[in-house]
Amino acid sequence: MKRYRGYWPWAGLLLAILLAFVPIPYYFTQPGDAKELTPIIEVEDRNEAEGTFMLTTVLVGKANGAKYLWAKLSDYREVYPEDHIRGSDETEEEYQSRQLQLMQSSQHAATIVAYKEADKEIEIKNKGVFVTGVISGMPADDLLNVGDLITELNGKVIKTAEELVEGLKKFEANEEVELTVVRDSKEEKVNIPLKPFPEKLMDEDGDERAGIGITYPVTFTEIKTDPKLKIDTNQIGGPSAGLMFTLEIYNQLTDTDWTKGYHIAGTGTMNEKGEVGPIGGIKQKVVAADNAEADVFFSPVAADNYKEAKEAAEDINTDMEIVPVKTFKDALDYLKELKHSE
Template sequence: MEKNRVFNFRAQWPWVILLLIILAALLPLPYYMTQPGSAKVLEPIVDVENGDESKGVFMLTTVLVGKANVAEYIWAKASEYRDVFPKEQIRGTDETDEEYEARQLQLMQSSQDAARIVAFKAAGKEIEILHKGVLVTGVISGMPAAKKLVVGDLIIALNGEPIYTAEQLIQGLKKFSENDKVTLTVKNSDQKKEVELTLKPFPEKLVKNGDQNKFGIGITYPVTFTEVETDPTVKIDTNQIGGPSAGFMFTLEIYDQLTKEDWTKGYRIAGTGTMNIEGKIGPIGGIKQKVVAADNANADIFFAPVAASNYKHAKEAAKDINTEMKIVPVETFQDAIDFLKGLESKH
């Protein structure tokens, strides 16, 4: 009987090792993996009241982001168009899942607001811009704000002085030193309260070399909460797409529907880039992966931000995958319009 037991164990040990290998491969790591997402046609997503239709389409491009396991980490390292990043590069050090998702959705909302502002001004249409305060999208554990503020709070005053934008709050707090007390007026669900906080040093890992702003209350990623009222109205259904990188393409689609000219010229036009209210296009991450996504969607043209070498890397990816898609560099919304003005209509 004893010999049979030994024999059975030896017969099973390869399966035990295989099971351990599978479990190790699926073990989550403190990394995120990114890979090419999709190119989404914007016309069904963006609806300008009584907007004009076009023969072609504008498309936003996405990158898929998810927590990596061992197998995915190895896969990404062996792939040109998949990347892995330490968790801290994707999310704040102390950021919860709820805070990360809230921040991404708020950044998306901010990109929509900027898109409306730039497109309506360019089209000469009526628009009213109302800055309502600073939205809290995250707090740093161990800092004063962590005990008294929550995600979704809206800061509307600092020491009794109205606060309308994130920049105004940041500059206001820079006037104070360590251990100074400040009072914030905060709204949440129509309830208003006064919150007293004492400025404390930021954790060393969050202070950049040479940064003079070493003290604060511990709010991460403060965002200006803006209401934009337009005529005609604009509805944008992002279906839980987060982040600011679609801002530029939102702007093009809104402008295209606002004006009588068909700015697509019959082409399938993809692109990416953040948008600020001055019409400047900012860089994004995952540009090579977005080029792949656009090519998979049969795009004819891809707009790439010049900033942070986005255009350079987009050209490299286009050459590598041997696409016929034209890569066009843009620094401002007007750059894109100037290019489209000179573009011959597709027959």
Template sequence: MTTEKTTKRKNFFSQNKFIILFLLVFAFIAFYPLPYYITSPGDARVLDPIISVEGGDEDTGVFMLTTVSVGTANIPQYIWAKLSDYREVIPADQIRGEDETDEEYNQRQLQMMEDSQHAATIVAFQEAGKKVDIEYHGVYVTGIMSGMPAEKKLKVGDKIIAVDRNPVMETKKLLDTLAPKKAGDSVDLTILRGDKKMNVNLNIEEFPKKYIQDQGPKAGLGITSPVADVSIVTDPKVKIDTSQIGGPSAGLMFTLEIMDQLTPEDLTHGKKIAGTGTMDLQKNVGPIGGIQQKIVAADEAGAEIFFAPVDGENYSDAVKAQKDIGSKMKIVPVKTLNDALDYLKKL
């Protein structure tokens, strides 16, 4: 009996070995991850349900943030992206830092989103002449360069609260304090890792050539994209619920939506207005990635106007995409918040 079962099993595998081989090859092709990410048009989300200002004014039009979908690539997705106009293949090291895990990358994106919300809230309230109290509690480490001093002694999520025993609670203060340092200098950082307070001594080292920019610093600790830990108290209160949306690129649109709810005038004038761009405390609108894909998302959502940052070729890339897809959406270049407000006043 045993011999008969063994013979049948051998016959089954012999007759179906090509099917089994095909399934194994298919599984490998379908699920084997490549060292690339695929970006594609995301969506355009109306901000009114996302941002709530207590007692805020309701208007007839809408402001929308735009997103880009990002996912790891496998072989079929890679081929599809190469054949698609608005899907882009990006090497993994251009999305994540060297040795940065997916968890660290996601955490960095969420912290940058939180920083973007804070900047938008502060700017909107100040522009509207409303009260906002700001407290800074330190600077988060959100990225670390491979091979630099920070890699050995710091972790993503550490919060820097002092440099050489001098309190450092803001990102600008941290950068200004480290800027005069030269390769070979020693720096003593006071950090919080969870609930534990620690002192960490590091030496300033020269950056690898691939990290050096023409006008940027030539040496440092290897901390990238630091984000301040900020608490804000506003009157009226503001609630922002972005779920798992990451990154800083919605700063401009957050600012406009908060202002629209704070003030009696209708900034939208009944229009569907999308856009993108970072916002800093000086009201500058910064460049972002994936703007052509965001143009596609905004057009599919029926946006009539799209605010595009001037810097970093964002505006020219947006116009190119708008013409390419045959959209009637108006692309408006903005360098500062005032550029956007001036355009809205003329509607």
């Protein structure tokens, strides 16, 4: 036995290296930070605020053995199987591209809602559908590229993702359609057949569906505003900052300082109707906001987001007020009644 004792330190070192560097099929998440939006969003001739609106983030990365174990021992760190974060056929690059496209869509919805609510001039043009992912083995896998902009279906102009989805529903498996796509700034015609989706992607009734095999299509919207607006998100991805973008843009457009001197954080998607949608990682975002000494945290109501946010706030014993919102106007109504910070 003595001759094997000298190998144990090396075995321990090898195990440590494996835990630290060898990736496993999981993602690791933890509380990120709360970013002030004034440096990110700039309305021309904007009105200044005494307080701040802040978006909250969750840090997401590929897990290894060490991070997996760390998450299992931590209340506010999580690990998820890869297919809970990325689509089953989605590469890391496609996932990151999709997150950036979703962020851009979030910005557009926030801009539309804020400018309309502030009664400011805005011109909106939907110009097609971005391909942000394709399904392995489906026709799009061979014939379309991530980043393609689809502008026509069989010669009919396509302006939104909804129009594309509804248009394709009219065709059956093995029928062929012609798409007009903009690729590398050049317009091309692509003839592409429809095929049955893999069994795992059938609808809830188990009925067979056919399609071309693109995932997460995103409407490309071009917006012109007066006053002009500049948003620099510096590679922040995902749609969850929509509500806070809307509040910051609206605050810069109006004469009222809606922050009232407070540090106001929050999360939630935003659509063009002004509705706030649920997000993931709500407990981690509450921790991020508390770490940034926020006074108020806006939480979506849907999908138990508000319930989980309250649980996290009580667990970390924060003084931050958790405010439930279903719409942008809900957030404004709360701010209207908020007394100015002393």
